[in-house]
Amino acid sequence: MPQLPHFRIASASKRLAILFALLLSASVLSQTAHATTDSYQRVSLELPEPSRIDTLVQNENTIEQPALREHRYTLQRNQSLSHALQGIADNGNLLWRIGRHENAHYFTRLRTGDELVMWLTEDGELARMELNRTPTLTYILETNDELADGMAIYAERKEVKTRIVMASGDISDSFYLGVQAVGASPRTIMNLADIYSWEVDFVRELREGDEFTIIYERRYIDGEYIGDGAILAAQLNLKHRNRTINAFRFEQDGELLGYFNENGDNLRKAFMRNPINYTRISSRFQRGRYHPVLQEIRDHKGVDYAAPTGTPIYAAGDGTVKFRGWGRGYGNYIILQHAGRYETVYGHMSRFGKFQQGQRVKQGDVIGYVGMTGLATGPHLHYEFRINGVHHDPLTVEFPGGDPVAAEHKTTFAQWAGLLNSQLRRTDPEVTQLATLFE
């Protein structure tokens, strides 16, 4: 292995440090799956866990006495611990001893459906009892003459192990099927669509042949998969637009700052492209349009989104309700004032949301519902985007971005993004050869 560049890891996030160490140590990197079909190709890299977690797992299953008999009891309605302990030797005394233990509540505050797993001696005495309170929290009772009061009641927490996995594929039938085919969960698919939602409309803009790669977390308890964690990095290659968009998750001190491209630009924009889940665009921004109701030639200074009456309308960006009321032509409508010189306008609402004039709204808040009040031939949202009072086409106007990576985090981010980026590029056969030289 050639000399690797020296990085200052101490100031970086813990996750960066762990991933960094794992990636640089080529011997621990194993390629576990590589399959190619017509519709997609899959490359998964599974990185092993930090060893401390293996140690914890080994500490379980400490009961090694072979003579014990397992007995399970599920609590029915209005039952308590005494029901579960019926039939167990000396259970009156046992209940009394549990009751005086400082952790008695682990086993006395039971709920319908709780399952107690007990191990009994040949004499029918309770040796051990367990209750899985949550997937990661187990309450345990042990009896043993050597313990104070002959009993211990304690809680054991299991570690959630996180593996970092890379997967890539093509879009074939649909985005959903494409990502699912590489083993990602529905939640991860939604997260991926969310990360890119300011750049790409996943339902309408993805085309067959577009490619994606994701590096994401898979979570396990005791080796059992329990679900996906965060997406750490993603790459979307829009072949038809000849455009590749990278996304790198970045957090500092446990706080998610967002997803950024390799230049540190925020993928999130100050405005959503479409403030509604629409059926179709029924009229575009244009000069000199024939107005169907007024029956004359007029400019159309916004976009009409056809959608069923009652469809929620979202605030396109953070701002304040500048106007809420009735306007000729507009019907029930709202003007939002955004930072600086931006305004958005929403017309023909059937009714308003809960935000009053003067109140602040966050991007994505429901401000009203589709209707056909005012001059409208069918239910739709008339939407305008104004900069300094001048109308712009909402579908093409350049939006200001969210905050980029802050100056004080630039170095850390560059290391993190560079590392992930080199991983993302491993699916490219030519780059893989280069990467192999480093292993």
Ligand SMILES: [Zn+2]
């Ligand atoms: Zn309109």
